[in-house]
Amino acid sequence: MKLQHFGECFSQQRLNYLNRLLVLRARSQAGFVLPFALFASAVLLLGSASLHTLSLQKRLRIHATHQREQVADQLRSSAQAFVVASRGPDACLLRWPSFEWSGGAQACSGSDPSRLSAGVVGEMPWSLLDWKPGDESGQLRLQLADGRTGNFRLAFDLLDPAVLGISEVQLQARAPQLEAE
Amino acid sequence: MTLLEVVVSSVVLAGSSSAALGVWNQAATEIQRATQLDALALQLEMARIATDRLLQSDRASADLLDSSSPDCRFNPEALEAAVAERLPLGSELSMHWSADPQGLGHWLDLSATSQQSMPPMKRRLLFSPAAFGLCPRDEVG
Numbered sequence: 001m002k003l004q005h006f007g008e009c010f011s012q013q014r015l016n017y018l019n020r021l022l023v024l025r026a027r028s029q030a031g032f033v034l035p036f037a038l039f040a041s042a043v044l045l046l047g048s049a050s051l052h053t054l055s056l057q058k059r060l061r062i063h064a065t066h067q068r069e070q071v072a073d074q075l076r077s078s079a080q081a082f083v084v085a086s087r088g089p090d091a092c093l094l095r096w097p098s099f100e101w102s103g104g105a106q107a108c109s110g111s112d113p114s115r116l117s118a119g120v121v122g123e124m125p126w127s128l129l130d131w132k133p134g135d136e137s138g139q140l141r142l143q144l145a146d147g148r149t150g151n152f153r154l155a156f157d158l159l160d161p162a163v164l165g166i167s168e169v170q171l172q173a174r175a176p177q178l179e180a181e
Numbered sequence: 182m183t184l185l186e187v188v189v190s191s192v193v194l195a196g197s198s199s200a201a202l203g204v205w206n207q208a209a210t211e212i213q214r215a216t217q218l219d220a221l222a223l224q225l226e227m228a229r230i231a232t233d234r235l236l237q238s239d240r241a242s243a244d245l246l247d248s249s250s251p252d253c254r255f256n257p258e259a260l261e262a263a264v265a266e267r268l269p270l271g272s273e274l275s276m277h278w279s280a281d282p283q284g285l286g287h288w289l290d291l292s293a294t295s296q297q298s299m300p301p302m303k304r305r306l307l308f309s310p311a312a313f314g315l316c317p318r319d320e321v322g
Contacts (some may be wrong), residue, residue, distance in 0.1 A: 037190035041197030048204035055211035062218050066302065069226065077307035084285050084309045087253075087316070121285060121307060155314070164314035165237060 068171065075150035075169045078119070078126035078142050083154070083163045085115050091161040094138065098131040133158060147174045214299065221293040221302045224274050228291050229304060231268045236313045243317075246310055253316035254280075255287045255308070285309060 086094055092108035093101050093116060101113040118127040129141040129149065133156060140152040149172040155165035236245075245263060247256040257278050270276060277290040286309030294301040310316050 033190045037194045044201035048201040051208040055208040058215040080307045080309045080312045083312040
């Protein structure tokens with residue numbers, strides 16, 4: 001009796017096991033296509049989003065470079081205007097650093113330091129931050145009205161004060177806005 | 182695997198593929214455009230550097246100055262001719278000189294346009310003979 005009961009239980013368990021196995025297999029087959037499709041879609045969309053981000057980054061980089069070049073052009077033009085302003089009686093001032101112009105101006109008849117201190121070129125105001133003369137060259141620092149600053153080295157004849165050439169501009173980080181003059 | 186699952190999966194995959202293809206196309210066009218802009222910017226910079234080097238070089242002389250003017254100024258025609266002769270420009274690049282209204286020198290307007298319908302890239306610089314040591318010293322005073 002007991003043996004027969006044990007045999008029935010064993011058969012029942014085997015059937016249950018087989019049933020579970022079949023259900024699991026059916027479930028695994030049913031869930032294969034949709035997750036694969038979702039995964040593939042995610043990969044495609046993420047890939048295209050990355051490519052789009054790269055293209056936008058490249059465009060932004062070119063835009064930033066072009067803007068930087070235009071600022072450099074403004075500073076180069078301002079340096080040219082400074083040299084033009086430094087001709088004539090004001091050329092004498094180039095012998096002294098700009099912080100000494102108020103005193104040195106007494107030795108330069110007809111000079112006006114304000115003509116070398118600021119100006120407008122192409123509707124963009126500029127101002128002189130610093131001028132330091134050396135033996136054969138001088139260091140010029142100019143600032144635009146938007147706070148951008150540039151350094152130049154000017155080939156310079158100290159004996160007969162005149163500028164002979166201007167170096168390439170070295171851009172500096174944006175400085176605070178020009179103070180009210 | 183049911184028919185419904187296959188249909189939904191196909192719709193999802195088709196939709197995302199189509200969207201991704203559209204974005205890829207747009208990104209490829211954008212990259213091509215950016216590459217062209219980069220090339221134009223390089224041409225503009227090369228033209229600027231070449232003009233600057235020309236004026237700095239020994240070949241730049243008093244011939245470029247306007248002898249009829251009491252001030253030390255460039256002769257725009259001579260300047261344009263000298264630059265055009267020594268700097269071969271590509272068809273995409275154009276160069277124009279104009280006098281500064283304040284008499285500070287001459288403005289060089291560089292413009293580069295691509296074949297695609299894009300706004301031209303522009304550069305603008307002031308050049309004065311005094312900055313290149315071309316002005317006679319006796320005028321400098």
